[in-house]
Amino acid sequence: xxxxxxxxxxxxxxxxxxxxxxxxxxxxxxxxxxxxxxxxxxxxxxxxxxxxxxxxxxxxxxxxxxxxxxxxxxxxxxxxxxxxxxxxxxxxxxxxxxxxxxxxxxxxxxxxxxxxxxxxxxxxxxxxxxxxxxxxxxxxxxxxxxxxxxxxxxxxxxxxxxxxxxxxxxxxxxxxxxxxxxxxxxxxxxxxxxxxxxxxxxxxxxxxxxxxxxxxxxxxxxxxxxxxxxxxxxxxxxxxxxxxxxxxx
Amino acid sequence: xxxxxxxxxxxxxxxxxxxxxxxxxxxxxxxxxxxxxxxxxxxxxxxxxxxxxxxxxxxxxxxxxxxxxxxxxxxxxxxxxxxxxxxxxxxxxxxxxxxxxxxxxxxxxxxxxxxxxxxxxxxxxxxxxxxxxxxxxxxxxxxxxxxxxxxxxxxxxxxxxxxxxxxxxxxxxxxxxxxxxxxxxxxxxxxxxxxxxxxxxxxxxxxxxxxxxxxxxxxxxxx
Numbered sequence: 001x002x003x004x005x006x007x008x009x010x011x012x013x014x015x016x017x018x019x020x021x022x023x024x025x026x027x028x029x030x031x032x033x034x035x036x037x038x039x040x041x042x043x044x045x046x047x048x049x050x051x052x053x054x055x056x057x058x059x060x061x062x063x064x065x066x067x068x069x070x071x072x073x074x075x076x077x078x079x080x081x082x083x084x085x086x087x088x089x090x091x092x093x094x095x096x097x098x099x100x101x102x103x104x105x106x107x108x109x110x111x112x113x114x115x116x117x118x119x120x121x122x123x124x125x126x127x128x129x130x131x132x133x134x135x136x137x138x139x140x141x142x143x144x145x146x147x148x149x150x151x152x153x154x155x156x157x158x159x160x161x162x163x164x165x166x167x168x169x170x171x172x173x174x175x176x177x178x179x180x181x182x183x184x185x186x187x188x189x190x191x192x193x194x195x196x197x198x199x200x201x202x203x204x205x206x207x208x209x210x211x212x213x214x215x216x217x218x219x220x221x222x223x224x225x226x227x228x229x230x231x232x233x234x235x236x237x238x239x240x241x242x243x244x245x246x247x248x249x
Numbered sequence: 250x251x252x253x254x255x256x257x258x259x260x261x262x263x264x265x266x267x268x269x270x271x272x273x274x275x276x277x278x279x280x281x282x283x284x285x286x287x288x289x290x291x292x293x294x295x296x297x298x299x300x301x302x303x304x305x306x307x308x309x310x311x312x313x314x315x316x317x318x319x320x321x322x323x324x325x326x327x328x329x330x331x332x333x334x335x336x337x338x339x340x341x342x343x344x345x346x347x348x349x350x351x352x353x354x355x356x357x358x359x360x361x362x363x364x365x366x367x368x369x370x371x372x373x374x375x376x377x378x379x380x381x382x383x384x385x386x387x388x389x390x391x392x393x394x395x396x397x398x399x400x401x402x403x404x405x406x407x408x409x410x411x412x413x414x415x416x417x418x419x420x421x422x423x424x425x426x427x428x429x430x431x432x433x434x435x436x437x438x439x440x441x442x443x444x445x446x447x448x449x450x451x452x453x454x455x456x457x458x459x460x461x462x463x464x465x466x467x468x469x470x471x472x
Contacts, residue, residue, distance in 0.1 A: 086464070141418040148414055152405050161468045162401045166415060169397060169461060176422040176450070 013092050015232045016241050022229040026222060033218035040066075040212025048205050060118040062209060066216035068111040068136065074104030074220060075139060078146065079171035082164030092228075094160030095235070097167065098150060099227035103220055105143035112136055135178045142170040156235060253336070257343040261350030271319070272354045275312040279359055282308040283366045294371040301370035302380070302431035308366075309359050309384055310391060310420055316355045317395040318412055320347070321403040321466065330403070334470055340463040348389075348396055348459060356388030372435065379434035379444075386447040387427040393458035394419050400465030423450060 011017045044062030051058040078100045084093040115133065116126040127133070146163045153159035236242045265272055286304045287297055324330040333343045363384045364377040372380065398416035405411065430443035 138418050138421055141414075145415045145418060148411060149401060152402070152411055155471070158468060158471055162465070165397070165461060165465055165468060166401060169394075169419060172453075172457075173419050173422070177425075180422040180425045180446075 022225045029222040037215025044208035057121045064114040066213040067107045071108035078167045082167040085164040095231045099224045101147045103223040108140040253338045254342045257346035265354045275316040279312040297371040301372045302428040306428040313391040317399045320399045341459045344463045345459040352392045360384040376434040383427045383430045390451045390454040393454040396462045404469045
């Protein structure tokens with residue numbers, strides 16, 4: 001089992017193998033992600049029970065929570081890719097780092113906007129300098145920073161390595177920002193979903209939330225694979241297998 | 250007092266000493282930015298005292314950031330940077346000497362200037378000492394973090410705004426605690442805990458920062 005995993009990891013490190021893998025997976029992943037996300041959203045937005053205190057306005061969590069979790073996980077994944085890129089200089093880690101940023105930034109923006117729309121009826125204000133809101137805003141800035149730095153350096157390998165270092169420093173920063181702004185007044189509610197203890201959410205509301213989270217992560221994965229595939233093609237455009245691929249079609 | 254570390258430190262100090270304008274500019278910037286606020290907001294003492302911790306801190310932070318843009322650029326243009334990276338010593342040594350020299354001639358003067366500006370912003374006199382300590386503890390962290398950004402953008406000819414976009418989000422924790430401790434002093438609450446956090450951030454920046462700066466320089470030099 002371990003050896004199979006290890007072999008798979010090393011094979012995916014080769015751009016050519018990765019291209020074939022993405023080519024097989026993507027036609028399935030897109031519809032799967034969209035269907036699961038649609039099920040979760042429709043169930044959550046139309047059929048889940050009404051919340052006692054917030055009424056129907058709570059339903060925006062079916063978009064807000066998946067987007068926020070996706071943005072956070074995406075940045076952590078960028079940090080991991082950055083570490084791999086700086087330590088082992090894996091080409092595919094560089095490609096992944098670049099592919100992860102745009103959709104992560106979009107998710108961070110979606111999380112902020114949906115949170116603002118929900119905040120108006122619930123807290124009475126669109127924006128509040130609360131710990132979670134502030135850290136998500138900083139997260140968005142750091143996604144943009146990585147993208148800007150990457151686009152400013154012409155050589156793709158050098159750009160990826162510079163962005164790796166920035167992403168790694170950024171991971172440390174996200175943690176510190178999170179705890180530093182928590183010392184200010186916090187308005188945001190605590191975590192509702194809990195893996196290891198009883199969640200404070202009704203199961204009838206929880207399942208559609210879990211499904212839409214899964215759908216959002218799959219959508220992110222599909223977007224990353226698509227971007228990475230395009231990046232692999234453009235980086236390897238001088239290699240034999242890409243030429244053969246282009247001439248074959 | 251010899252060896253690569255001392256040699257670099259002496260060289261940096263001499264270089265900055267011989268062009269005093271570089272040293273005075275951040276200080277001047279600090280003063281001008283802070284004095285814009287009473288003109289733009291209102292000269293009411295109670296309002297100024299309320300916003301003073303944040304205003305002084307943001308101005309100090311911007312002054313450090315702007316001074317960092319040229320930290321490696323001149324060395325890169327003259328080729329001294331490549332010499333430094335290819336020299337047979339660990340590149341963390343000259344890098345840390347450079348950072349220390351930069352802080353001695355930028356961060357330290359800013360910290361000495363801060364109480365004056367705080368007084369002009371109507372901060373109560375007992376809080377001025379805390380303001381000085383916080384800037385003293387915070388600016389080396391700002392120098393180190395900012396140097397990472399400066400190292401990554403050294404080869405690019407549009408440094409300024411890009412550098413700001415990269416490192417201002419990284420300055421948030423220092424700003425939060427730096428301005429926070431001054432506010433605590435104004436309110437008369439205990440300040441040691443928050444000053445200790447600033448010190449912890451400094452320890453983290455000093456231990457990992459120079460490594461990251463050296464790595465950033467290597468990346469920019471194309472390895």
